[in-house]
Amino acid sequence: MTSHPRFPTPFGVDPHDPLLALPKVSLHDHLDGGLRPQTIIELADEIGYQLPSNNAGELQLWFRDACDSGDLVRYLETFDHTTALMQTHANLHRVATEWVLDQVADGVIYAEARWAPEQHLAGGLSLDEAVDAVQAGLDAGVAEAALEGKTIVVGQLITAMRHADRSVEIAELALRHRDAGAVGFDIAGAELGFPASNHREAFELLHRENFPVTIHAGEADGVLSVWEAVQLCNAQRIGHGVRLIEDCDLSDPGNPRLGRLAQWVRDRHVPLELCPSSNVQTAAAPSIAEHPITWFKNQGFTVALSPDNRLMSGTSMTREMRLLMDEAGWDHDDLLWVSVNALQNAFLDLPDREALLDELLLPGFEGSSV
Template identity: 55%
Template sequence: MNIAQDTPTAADSAPVTYEDLPKVSLHDHLDGGLRPETLIEIAAEIGHELPATDADELAVWFHESADSGSLVRYLETFDHTIAVMQRAEDLERVAREFVEDLAEDGVVYGEIRWAPEQHLTQGLSLDEAVDAVQRGIEAGVEAAALAGRTIRAGQILCAMRHTERGTEIAELALRHRGQGVVGFDIAGPEDGFPPSRFAEAFELLAREHFPVTVHAGEAAGLDSIEDALFTGRALRLGHGVRIAEDIEVSFEGEDEDGAPRAIADLGPLASWVRDRQIPLEVCPSSNLQTGALATLADSAAEAHEPESHPIDMLVQLGFAVTVSPDNRLMGDITLSDEFELLADVFDYEAEDFLELTLTAARAAFLPLEDRDALEDHIRSEYARLGLVDL
């Protein structure tokens, strides 16, 4: 997976790979990024039956189940991952390995989202669950450092949309503010469970000046995005790709290469999101898997073709686009793989990946000084790799 076959690194003259690029992952689910081997080992300990007990076969099962085109079926795969994440030691292990895997993929800053309310069946309290994950994150950061890699990671706590614990999870996030928790989200079934159900939680978080991102514009459309922005006070949109439904594209004349010239007319919501540079946490492969693009495509088949994804249009129109893997186990994908997909489909090059990564760094739930330092680190790494000039 060479990003530039003829571009050597300064250190060893080896070709630069996608894994070499410093990355920022903003939308990455803890219960969607387990190692198959870990799943099998913990499941055997607790007596949970899995669809397969061979690591390769299990990985294939997750990918095929998730690649159904249905968000509902996609979410069903989490029954197995959540089942093995109920004990403190298991949460800690999964979080540690999660961070190690991010670091190995070149991620230098990651926000790890998960729903503590789903991990209480073995007697853990919400706070104990958060503490266990934080211990794992810190152990993963240390392990990465020993392996010569640098990474920083924070937790985003999710309230499940179909339950009634939003305010409780918001209060949990505030209790752990400054102790590893950097943001709040609502996750789970999007269609039929709007952000307005959690108005009290969002009001509390707004009063406390706590960062919020909201899953919106994936399984549900423009109403979901609008509710996330104006009820949820979302600083970022989880996925958000269906903002493209508020963009009308027509063709007029030809460009200098003789191709039809596209004219984009942004509706009021799309203009609001773009003009205020509200970051979109786009997960290209996941969007293709879950059928999130069905309303944007001319056919069901086209909705699963990478070329149908609106990410390049959104980038070209000046939206604040970031790229994340969503669920690495279900998608059989890494952030490096997502970059390679963009290169293959849209001819993205190093400069494009740098801009996507800098946009993600600017959108991180970090203090301004830390975001600036993260941007500087990313630029310096690209320069060290010989991909850009400082």
């Protein structure tokens, strides 16, 4: 087995970039979208799985290029390769451990690992065994980081697939693990044609049980998808939500007008988990410079910045911050603002959020030259 650096430089980042040192909060980061390329090669070799390349650098480029098509369906197909390798306790444990260490290397102090257990049963694991395997890996990563004097808090976002019919079962799974690492629930996968309202029974169960919910919406489908997530399914956060811009009239830049839903989302501080590089790849946004995240920020929406799928986008939290500074005119205060937004809306108890907020507001964040 190839030796990995414990805390590798994140995707797409200059190792000397001062933004690396800034504390960060990552709310939208898929477990199966952040594998290390060398890990993929090693796990594939163990089971004889055919990959597009057996060279780590070439494989990383293949994933990114395959996702640059502007087609969400093709983007999602790349996950066939990663999920195929995450079907045993050992592999889930390893991927989860490395996921944590990569967050630490990126300066992340709180992260939610988003993944769909129902996609990881081909090796004979039960749903509960899969969740336990990931939790053991996350815990191992946290412990390994602590040995190096690095602190991070992580949780699982248990996710159901919107094209399947197991959402109630997965909601019940999340509730069984709510005191053992599961911090929230999500639905993901192909959005267009598979509305959140198909899963209302699951969301109503979670709402009755006071369990946090975020919903992928407003990425491959438009305003109605966001409306269903917020108004029918009781989502506390929106995964992406970039197409909420379609409910805003920007014809007069000096006097933009918000539609009823956009105004509701803004005024009630419903967080938008925006992922600029990923949104550009899937054609939900035209470019980093023109990504609605900047407009939303300037209009007072509650915006959280995330990388979505670090492998597929060749990105990281640090790279997303750097892109916004270099291409969208963000400054240091904007980065602090978006980080505080994310932490305030993390699926974490208030005392724990407040403790992390002290770390986020350390003088180094405000004083660094970036």
